[in-house]
Amino acid sequence: MDRDPVSRLIVISNRVAAPKPDGEGGAQGGLAVALSAALREYRGLWFGWSGNRIDEFTGKIDFQRHDGVTSATIDLEEQDVEEYYNGYANRTLWPLFHYRIDLAEYVRSFGAGYERVNERFADTVTPLIDPDDLVWIHDYHLIPLGAQLRQRGLRNRMGFFLHIPWPPARLLTSLPAHEHLVLSLLAYDVIGFHTKEWLESFQNYVERELGGHCEPDGTIHVGERSVHAAAYPIGIDYKEFREAAESEAAQEAFERLRKSADGRGTIIGVDRLDYSKGLEERFLGYRRFLEDHEDWQGEVFLLQIAPPSRGEVHTYEKIRESLDELSGRINGEFAAVDWVPIRYVNQGYGREDLAGFYRASQIALVTPLRDGMNLVAKEYVAAQDPEDPGVLILSRFAGAALQLTDALLVNPYSKEEISDAIKQALDMPREERIRRWRSMNEVVKQEDVVWWRRNFVAALQGEATQDERAAG
Numbered sequence: 001m002d003r004d005p006v007s008r009l010i011v012i013s014n015r016v017a018a019p020k021p022d023g024e025g026g027a028q029g030g031l032a033v034a035l036s037a038a039l040r041e042y043r044g045l046w047f048g049w050s051g052n053r054i055d056e057f058t059g060k061i062d063f064q065r066h067d068g069v070t071s072a073t074i075d076l077e078e079q080d081v082e083e084y085y086n087g088y089a090n091r092t093l094w095p096l097f098h099y100r101i102d103l104a105e106y107v108r109s110f111g112a113g114y115e116r117v118n119e120r121f122a123d124t125v126t127p128l129i130d131p132d133d134l135v136w137i138h139d140y141h142l143i144p145l146g147a148q149l150r151q152r153g154l155r156n157r158m159g160f161f162l163h164i165p166w167p168p169a170r171l172l173t174s175l176p177a178h179e180h181l182v183l184s185l186l187a188y189d190v191i192g193f194h195t196k197e198w199l200e201s202f203q204n205y206v207e208r209e210l211g212g213h214c215e216p217d218g219t220i221h222v223g224e225r226s227v228h229a230a231a232y233p234i235g236i237d238y239k240e241f242r243e244a245a246e247s248e249a250a251q252e253a254f255e256r257l258r259k260s261a262d263g264r265g266t267i268i269g270v271d272r273l274d275y276s277k278g279l280e281e282r283f284l285g286y287r288r289f290l291e292d293h294e295d296w297q298g299e300v301f302l303l304q305i306a307p308p309s310r311g312e313v314h315t316y317e318k319i320r321e322s323l324d325e326l327s328g329r330i331n332g333e334f335a336a337v338d339w340v341p342i343r344y345v346n347q348g349y350g351r352e353d354l355a356g357f358y359r360a361s362q363i364a365l366v367t368p369l370r371d372g373m374n375l376v377a378k379e380y381v382a383a384q385d386p387e388d389p390g391v392l393i394l395s396r397f398a399g400a401a402l403q404l405t406d407a408l409l410v411n412p413y414s415k416e417e418i419s420d421a422i423k424q425a426l427d428m429p430r431e432e433r434i435r436r437w438r439s440m441n442e443v444v445k446q447e448d449v450v451w452w453r454r455n456f457v458a459a460l461q462g463e464a465t466q467d468e469r470a471a472g
């Protein structure tokens with residue numbers, strides 16, 4: 001395997017993938033899954049919150065080594081979790097960055113808790129960083145961390161990657177102290193986004209609100225400061241996922257689902273229970289399909305796997321209640337003694353089970369209203385049987401839609417488009433399914449998590465990536 005000759009890599013993110021006993025599933029989210037894959041190749045360290053709460057912050061670091069990755073985690077206080085994670089990260093930034101200003105809450109104590117936890121991260125991680133280390137900070141929880149580390153004297157090359165969309169400037173300006181937040185990003189040497197669309201929104205903000213100037217090569221100038229900003233779409237660990245798909249456990253999961261489907265077509269959805277994933281709209285689109293095509297009733301079912309997420313945030317409690325109600329209503333309306341249209345499962349599964357379920361499903365319905373990337377779409381493609389692949393129905397508002405252009409792209413707000421796409425997928429001839437799948441599989445295979453990590457790290461080391469050389 002060719003390794004990049006780099007210094008140590010220090011990865012910092014809110015969540016650090018907790019080692020799980022073999023076979024135990026869970027909704028880790030795409031970031032944790034992708035970073036553990038990338039870090040396995042590196043000498044380095046993954047720093048973040050343990051997920052635990054304590055009465056009083058101590059700054060004690062817990063080191064663990066698991067599956068080739070060293071992690072260093074700290075516990076946070078109850079108030080930290082409430083204001084920083086549940087508050088500013090998930091009640092302010094998450095909805096706003098997913099274009100939901102109607103759900104974004106602007107509460108001063110959230111902002112204060114966010115700054116405090118970023119300072120706590122900076123205080124505890126600074127002694128672990130050597131002068132030659134590359135520092136790679138992840139996601140909206142930790143935007144000001146780079147500036148905090150600079151204030152503590154760190155001169156290392158430092159990069160930031162945003163895993164969620166960057167909103168249009170006109171929406172972002174609804175955030176109190178938005179300039180302060182965005183200016184703190186200028187402490188980094190490299191800023192990465194999943195897609196050109198999110199990058200352009202960022203550049204637009206910089207020019208409109210900060211009076212900055214963006215060069216075609218990705219350099220951004222604001223006052224005296226220059227940083228490099230570019231799109232680096234994240235991928236899955238293709239090789240590892242294929243292995244998971246060929247495991248005995250995946251085969252068992254495949255057979256279990258096929259057996260219980262009893263010859264009916266399976267449409268699968270796999271999402272954290274999050275309002276950004278468009279689950280209500282998806283259920284309504286599927287309902288519309290059942291209404292539009294009565295002959296398909298009893299012939300097909302939707303398996304929606306939706307493990308609960310961020311359950312302490314009331315918008316998440318609300319979406320859970322709405323979906324319980326809506327799935328029940330649709331099932332009550334259409335079910336027969338031997339058929340239920342929606343199997344709605346609030347449980348997380350491990351990768352091997354998921355791989356088997358994906359392969360056993362003729363259609364994947366991946367219809368977020370807005371999504372930074374969406375790795376489920378890529379996993380579905382990777383799990384398919386090349387001789388008889390399923391069809392991916394994908395929201396045009398997911399970052400993945402910019403790469404997976406041979407999916408059936410839909411507007412997730414439109415019941416009609418979802419209904420039509422399901423019908424088109426069910427009727428699609430095998431040759432067309434194979435043609436579309438081959439082209440998507442090539443992208444998923446080539447532009448995998450290793451490619452993503454290498455491109456970002458190359459930029460962090462100050463090297464132009466191949467794509468950037470071609471563009472320049």
Ligand SMILES: O=P(O)(O)OC[C@H]1O[C@H](O[C@H]2O[C@H](CO)[C@@H](O)[C@H](O)[C@H]2O)[C@H](O)[C@@H](O)[C@@H]1O
Pocket residue numbers: 015028029030031032034139163164234309310371372373374375
């Ligand atoms: O850590 P949680 O609060 O439980 O949430 C899970 C993760 O959700 C978000 O994932 C994003 O990253 C994926 C990988 O880049 C991307 O495909 C997806 O579109 C994003 O939603 C969040 O950004 C992570 O920080 C969370 O860990």
Ligand SMILES: O=c1ccn([C@@H]2O[C@H](COP(=O)(O)OP(=O)(O)O)[C@@H](O)[C@H]2O)c(=O)[nH]1
Pocket residue numbers: 025026027028029030031033270271272305307347348349350351354373374375376377379
């Ligand atoms: O029961 C589940 C549901 C999801 N996932 C994983 O969680 C990740 C979700 O990533 P995605 O980018 O689709 O969305 P996110 O949840 O990060 O917003 C994918 O790797 C899924 O395989 C999982 O391991 N078990």
